Amino acid sequence: MTALLLAAADPVSAPVTQWPLRILLVLVVVGVIALVLLGMRAGWRRRAHAQSDIAEPLLPPDVLPDITAGPVSGVFLGTTQHGDWLDRVVVHDLGVRSRARAEVGPSGIALRREGARDVFVPAAAVRAAQMARGIAGKAYERDGVLVVTWELGGRLVDTGFRADVADEQRVLRDAIVGLVAEPGRAGEGIR
Secondary structure, rough: HHHHHHOOOOOOOOOOOOHHHHHHHHHHHHHHHHHHHHHHHHHHHHHHOOOOOOOOOOOOOOOOOOOOEEEEEEEEEEEEOOOOOOOEEEOHHHHEEEEEEEEEEEEEEEEEEOOOOOOOEHHHHHEEEEEEEEEEEEEEHHHHOOEEEEEEOEEEEEEEEOOOOOHHHHHHHHHHHHHHHOOOOOOOOOO
């Protein structure tokens, strides 16, 4: 019995005799991962080609005059086709999730992003602003995402933004609703 316990406590492990099989299995797993990543990249490129008719958004001015709300730091969650929050718009970096700062002024909404193209939504293009549960395949708590509906080259799109501080997100929403409710546009799509 003592010999069995001493043998079990021996710090020397048995030699690995199946090296070729182990190397082959590792290569198979790496190959499968590479194929999945290539497939994802091909899908993204195919979607970008199909959406090549979508207009390029404007760049925000260096300084947004008369800021009514912001800058508010948060996350740019992406842009989708209006009404279909799973149909992500991938052209012009609109589908890229990134850290961002949002500012609202009488001229529109400036979304200054880190690592992706900045976006400016002119006030005349804004159609609605609402709080939602999610966008672009991301779900959060109730009213966790600010969704702005706007017109981009004759097409309605929804852009999601999640502020780091919930109260600041509501301030942004109210400022954007103020853009929609300007005289001559009262009641258009306010939610």
